[in-house]
Structures are given as structure tokens and as C-alpha cells.
Amino acid sequence: MGPFTRMGRVLAKCCFAGWIIGWSASATLAQQPGEKPASRVKKPTASAKKKSRDTYVLVGAGDIAGCSDLSGAEATAKLIESIPGSVFAAGDLAYQNGTYEEFLKCYEPTWGEFKARTHPVPGNHEYNGSSANGYFRYWGKHAGDPNKGYYSYDLGTWHIVALNTNCDVPQLGGCGEGSPEETWLKQDLAAHPNACILAYGHHARFSSGFFEKHAQHPELTEFWQDLFDAHADLILAGHEHSYERFAPQNPEGDPDPEHGIREIVVGTGGRSHTPLGFAKPNSQVRDDRTYGVLKLTLSPGKYRWEFIPEPGKTFHDSGEGVCHNGVAAAR
Numbered sequence: 001m002g003p004f005t006r007m008g009r010v011l012a013k014c015c016f017a018g019w020i021i022g023w024s025a026s027a028t029l030a031q032q033p034g035e036k037p038a039s040r041v042k043k044p045t046a047s048a049k050k051k052s053r054d055t056y057v058l059v060g061a062g063d064i065a066g067c068s069d070l071s072g073a074e075a076t077a078k079l080i081e082s083i084p085g086s087v088f089a090a091g092d093l094a095y096q097n098g099t100y101e102e103f104l105k106c107y108e109p110t111w112g113e114f115k116a117r118t119h120p121v122p123g124n125h126e127y128n129g130s131s132a133n134g135y136f137r138y139w140g141k142h143a144g145d146p147n148k149g150y151y152s153y154d155l156g157t158w159h160i161v162a163l164n165t166n167c168d169v170p171q172l173g174g175c176g177e178g179s180p181e182e183t184w185l186k187q188d189l190a191a192h193p194n195a196c197i198l199a200y201g202h203h204a205r206f207s208s209g210f211f212e213k214h215a216q217h218p219e220l221t222e223f224w225q226d227l228f229d230a231h232a233d234l235i236l237a238g239h240e241h242s243y244e245r246f247a248p249q250n251p252e253g254d255p256d257p258e259h260g261i262r263e264i265v266v267g268t269g270g271r272s273h274t275p276l277g278f279a280k281p282n283s284q285v286r287d288d289r290t291y292g293v294l295k296l297t298l299s300p301g302k303y304r305w306e307f308i309p310e311p312g313k314t315f316h317d318s319g320e321g322v323c324h325n326g327v328a329a330a331r
Helices: 003-030 046-054 071-081 100-107 111-117 133-143 180-190 218-229 324-330
Strands: 056-061 086-090 118-121 151-155 158-162 196-200 234-237 243-246 262-266 283-287 292-299 302-309 317-322
Touching (some): 158 180
Parallel strands (some): 086 118
Antiparallel strands (some): 056 292
16 A cells, blocks of 8 residues: 555544544534524514513502511512512501601511612601601602602603692692692693503592591592593502402593593502401402502503412402503504
């Protein structure tokens, strides 16, 4: 065998071995356990990224921290720990009188963890014997103007209105037509004509609470009327220490599936439970034995709600709806 022939065979063996090694390595890389081939991995589309950016979470409850027993507030705080997004705190946040010391002692160790992402409103206990000084001192800029306690903000395509429903507080000037807050509300809504609208305050216009004077607040009718005229979708409240969801209705309480506002009472933050009486008209789901939080997923033209109970409890409520102004824009 000549020297050139022997050299050719050596080169052939080397090349074949190199090809085998290279093929084996590439095959191993392409078939790592639990890993898809690069050609099959789907990248998020532009529309999926946009949808994610335009969807926001708002979660919360009212009637939260009772200084005599923090176990309920601690349980609901645990729920919010695992839910990213904005937090609403619907009044009566630190019992018994909403003093600054009570906020530090009782609210701060529980829901205080979420203070930076919380949008609060005052309840009647914040005003017990004062001008809600402790509330406004604790929250600072988060609570809006101390002489008002109402404000608004946006979450994507949703306009959120935080109301002060303590209509008997002298500095507010009431909640009737032409009052400072009602005038502001009408102007604020007019400035957001195409937005999906959600409002919340401490007191409920409608509720099936056992004591009717405590449960229902007709003095809020003008607020409801302004929100109804602006095609609002949701109103949240506390005050009653229970959960209750109503079908869409108008400010007089008549059912209105097409244009009505869905009210959800969620005074389940952990303070205590209060009994529900006979179901009022349009009441759909209710419970007075479970602490928990309401999670709202707000997307362009639609929303989803979910009541998440404290660990160990089984009551649950969820559903979805469309935004009135979103439907109008689609037409």
C-alpha cells in the first residue's frame, strides 16, 4: 500500500469520527430533558404582550384590622401577599377609632405591607370623634386631600373613583346634588368619557344586612346617578361585615341587565362578621361567615371578579362582565 493510500484512509477515519462526535453533541443539545427544540419555542406575540400590559389587578376589602384580634386581618393579608397589583382598602381600616396609634399597632403589621400600592378610602370609624386625623396622617398623599378624602386614578383603560361616603361629616358638605363631592364626581366622570369605570367607597347603597339603617344608604343616590349616567360598571363597598354581590341595577334598585351597575359589598377584611337579613331584590350571592378578598382583573372592555376566601373556608364567587363604554365603542 502506498503512502498516499494509507494517508487517505487515516483522513477518512478522522473525518468520520469528527462527524459522529459533532452529530452526537448537536443531538444532545437539541434534546435536553424538558426542553423544546429552538424551532418550536413560541415567542410572545406583540398582541399578547400588549394584552398583558393593558390588564391590571385590583384586590382588596373593607373592615380590616380590629386591634382586639388581628387574626382575621392577618389571614386576608396572607392572601394579598401572593397577588400582585393595586390594593383597595374600603374603609374602617383600624378599629376602634382609626387613630394614628391604632393604624401603627394594628393595620401596619397586617395590611401595612402593601401600603405603597394601596388606594384607601375612609370609613365611619376613621371619623370616630375626630376629623379622621389618624387616617390622613398615616396614609399621607395616598389618601388625597385631607379635607376631601376622595380622588381618582387610572389602571390602563379603567378609570377608578375612590369616594368618601361619610356624608354626615360637616367638612364634606354632604353627598347630595350640588355638594362639593357630587360636583367633583360629575366633572371627573365627564373628563373620562370613554373609560371603563369602577368606583368604591365605604358605605353601600344596597345591602341585605340585618339592620337596614346600617345596611342601606339612600343618601348615596346622587353618586349612583352620576355613575349610572357615565355608564359605570362596578361599585364596591364595605361597612357590612359580609360579602354580597348584586345583579346590575339602576340607582333606584331596579334590575337593568344592559345598563345597570353591579355592586359588590366586600366588608370581609378581617375585623368581624355581621349577620345578613332577608335577601334584598337583585341580591345574587352572599355570605356572612368568611373573611377574604375580592380580586378584580381589569382588561380593555371587560372585567373578571373573584372572591378568594381565607385558608380553610370554601365560600367562593367568581364571574365576568363587559364594560359598558367598551361595548358602546365597539358599536
